[in-house]
Amino acid sequence: MSELVRFGVSLEQDLLEAFDSLCERRESKRSEAIRHCIRRELAEEVLTDPNASVAGVxxxxxxxxxxxxxxxxxxxxxxxxxxxxxxMHVHLDEHRCLEAMxxxxxxxxxxxxxDKLRSARGVLQSSCSLTAIESVHEHGHQHCTEEKQ
Ligand code: NI
Incomplete structure (x- = not known):
């Protein structure tokens, strides 16, 4: 892990209040919550690259x-x-099944x-959560290498 750096952020009072109340509900400190938001945004961006390595359920x-x-x-x-x-297949009741892949x-x-699996005719409900499994640093690096070749 790299060295911790402190930085100042200016934002609207009501936005800060809303953020603080979110932190309180999640029992999270401001710094940790900001780190989490930044990591999530960076991972989201990686997901927009069709070649990014992802994993999920x-x-x-x-x-x-x-x-x-x-x-x-x-x-x-x-x-x-x-x-x-x-x-993982779960028999929810006599009729319904839950399958997590x-x-x-x-x-x-x-x-x-x-998309193909969740749009299969007969699927009652679905959810999909994907996350990037290569770090943003590695990701950026790969592109640098590709560009050099
Ligand atoms: Ni079943």
Whole structure:
């Protein structure tokens, strides 16, 4: 970890009050909350690069009595076995299933796969959370190297 640096920030009073009350609700100190915001924004930016390495979880809820959906979902996962690194299936009740898949790959490919799975006919609900797995520094570095070649 690099050296800590202090810096001053000017912002509107009401924005600071809203931020402080957020920190209070999250039981977080201002500095830690600001670090978290900065890291999240940097990671978000990396995600916009289609070639960025990302990992995340896709969760689908569906009715397993619904036609051939379970079979189709399994086939789609087998076709993309290099990106689907783990799957957890939960039988929520007599009808509904919750399937959580850990995905890993390039931002473009993982997003395409997630969209395909969550838009499969019969999926009742879905959520997808992806994060960049290469640091911003490494990311920037890679581009520098690519540009030099
Ligand atoms: Ni089930």
């Amino acid at each position: 896709l969760t689908l809820m569906f009715d397993h009595h619904d036609s051939d959906l379970p079979g189709r979902l399994t086939s789609l996962q087998h076709e993309a076995h290099d990106m689907v690194i783990a799957t 850990a995905l890993r790959g390039s931002a473009a490919e993982v997003s395409r796969l997630a």
